[in-house]
Every structure is written in C-alpha cells, then in structure tokens.
Amino acid sequence: MSSNTAQLIRAMAVFIPLLFIMGFYCVIVTRSLIRALIGIEILSKAVTLLLVSAGYLTGRTAFAQACVITLITIEAVVLAVAAGIIVNTVRHTDSLDRRKLENLRG
Numbered sequence: 864m865s866s867n868t869a870q871l872i873r874a875m876a877v878f879i880p881l882l883f884i885m886g887f888y889c890v891i892v893t894r895s896l897i898r899a900l901i902g903i904e905i906l907s908k909a910v911t912l913l914l915v916s917a918g919y920l921t922g923r924t925a926f927a928q929a930c931v932i933t934l935i936t937i938e939a940v941v942l943a944v945a946a947g948i949i950v951n952t953v954r955h956t957d958s959l960d961r962r963k964l965e966n967l968r969g
Contacts, residue, residue, distance in 0.1 A: 868920075875916045882909040895959045896949045900942070907938045 873958040886909060889902025911931055918927020949959070 870914075872920070875912070878915065879909055879913050882912065888952065894961050896952065896961060897959055899961070900945050900949065903945070904938070907934065910934065 882905060886902045886905030886907075889905060891902075893899055893902065895932050911934055914927050914930050914934065918924045918930075952964065953959060
C-alpha cells in the first residue's frame, strides 16, 4: 500500500463519518423543513463519498460509478418531490416550521 493510499484512507475515515454526523444532526435538530432537506442532501453526499472510496480501495471502480450514478438519480428525484411537498406545506401553513405540520389534516 502506497503512502498516498494510506493518507486517503485516513482522510476518508475521518471525513465520511463527520459528514454523516453533520447531516444526521441537521435532520434531527432543526425545525426548518429546508434545513432538514439540506441535511438529507449532506447524508446522501456522505454515502456517495463512501461508495467512491470503497470502489477505489477494492479496485471495483466501474461498479462504484454505477452505484453513484444511480444514487445521484434517486437523490434528484427525492429532492424534487421533497421540495414540492415543502412548497405545498408553506402554502397551507405559511411557515417552514415542522411543528406546524401537526395541524394539517388529510
């Protein structure tokens, strides 16, 4: 194992969990729907980085690239649907606060 690979492993071993914790914290703690959506995006970026790193380390970069492209496609769809739900929620409640969602009745 070369020194560059060892440095990459150490950097990713620190950065990926840190990014995941930041995204999870953003989703759990915030009351704003937009911030929660940004937290979900940060979580998906951590998973993307993990897939790329795992593909590099195992030598299966083609499989990792296919997984990342699929993840990016799913992420774009989830983002679009969630943004539409947030816009509709703001129209009904005039707020981005999660606590106001309890007043909505289907």
